[in-house]
Amino acid sequence: MINRLIAKIQQTNAPIVVGLDPTLKLVPRHLQKAAFAELGETLEGAAEAIWQYNKGLVDAICDLIPAVKPQIAMYEQFGIPGLAAFQKTVDYCKEKGLIVIGDVKRGDIGSTSESYAIAHLGKVRIGEREHYSFNEDFATVNPYLGSDGVKPFMKVCKEEKKGIFVLVKTSNPSSGEFQDRLIDGRPLYEIVGEKVAEWGADCMGDSYSYVGAVVGATYPEQGKVLRKLMPKTFILVPGYGAQGGKGADLVHFFNEDGLGAIINSSRGIIAAYQQEKYARFGEEGYADAARAAVIDMREDIAQALAAGR
């Protein structure tokens, strides 16, 4: 799957993943109105609204990008109907040829971590049969519990030819509270990064490992260090756009081969219509606004990479 992700990045010329993180504040009013008219102001109504919103977005941008990253929390808040919308979104994106990174940040131990891995990447055995559950292509994983938490994911990834991105240095302001603490003079995120490289060496695709890392765009200097520490690790980079990361900050997340990183933007794309810059599309034109924002983001990254080399 890491090989397929790289091929899709090269084909689209866009190291971009769009975060499908629909809160109701972002969903255009006409979609909410239609869903609520049909199903009421219920969990089912909200789930229908976010599903229609996603569908419109995916239809508008699926030819431009290699991958999407639905954030499961945004669906989980709407309970079972919300998770059914997550499932529908995953299936639809795959139908449209997109690679799906489930942003689930799961992590537990032993058989429990294996259950999460099965839920999101693998097949569950029931009697004599096997079934896929959510069946994303990649999942994000929290490393706090150590190898016991990550290895069950690696096992399922090997069986299914899928991948994970392990949190290393997250994009949020307080990520340093624990991640930056010094251990023998080196920050914890470097220790975790080293471990990710070690895990990854056991799970190699053609040129990159299918054990990747998450490093926030908001920490470009740390990204530079981690890039060197984990040369074969693909880095998923959140924090571009709405969280403050800029194109120029991204250069050091990439390797000399122009690969090695994929940049996420969520609100900056899916709610582009709420920005002054894209206001001309209007609320009903939210999908076209998203398309324009993807094109601008692709250009911003290309320019930054050209300038940085």
Add this chain to the structure above:
Amino acid sequence: MINRLIAKIQQTNAPIVVGLDPTLKLVPRHLQKAAFAELGETLEGAAEAIWQYNKGLVDAICDLIPAVKPQIAMYEQFGIPGLAAFQKTVDYCKEKGLIVIGDVKRGDIGSTSESYAIAHLGKVRIGEREHYSFNEDFATVNPYLGSDGVKPFMKVCKEEKKGIFVLVKTSNPSSGEFQDRLIDGRPLYEIVGEKVAEWGADCMGDSYSYVGAVVGATYPEQGKVLRKLMPKTFILVPGYGAQGGKGADLVHFFNEDGLGAIINSSRGIIAAYQQEKYARFGEEGYADAARAAVIDMREDIAQALAAGR
């Protein structure tokens, strides 16, 4: 909710939480057979089997214990039908007067963490209405992302009078890979524990905070240090029984007041019928075996506490 948990512990005289972590290997064959006959070897069939299993367990033990802790991964692996069984289990346990600790180990940042908090502990706003989604009483939370990840949970806990347990030192063999690394001479789990105490000070119940901690029974010495470092923090202690933690190991997790900790056992209770000790109940008597195992566990803990004082 922390006050209610303490009252229930005192009333049952059992600082015990039973982990409802149903894998199909643990579900008695007669329940699997009945569910598969009705719904096939499908996700729906598996979900029905684990729900019937849980119902039998809860009916047999609900008068003996204050709380249950369903591990959502075990349900998530069966997709939407599995999560519907999780929901049904949470609702049923609450109907039976049990406190429900959702073992979800979620953790993200800002609005995403808030969405998880809403999903599991709070209400989601849809138009003019508000709805509960999974609506557990407590949730477990991963601290790797720092305050940005935990504070949205604290906000929802305050609104809903609910609580969280933050992972500090987990019970698994590799928990030390990151958690034991020394920072200024002190292990990371102490730094996290201190932070938990700090967060907790802002969220006090009558005698304990509703920001609790998870510390594994398999690390009694670390438990002793953490107990002192977080005097007002309730500690959820996994790792008793199947993972190797013994009654005598538990003493130091408790305070002088005999409170401050709640001990989890999962397989040791719910699959007691698979142990030689409880084989007399037979597979169909799995619920009675669980009841006997709870009574033995209560006795084991009481003896250890009496001996340790």
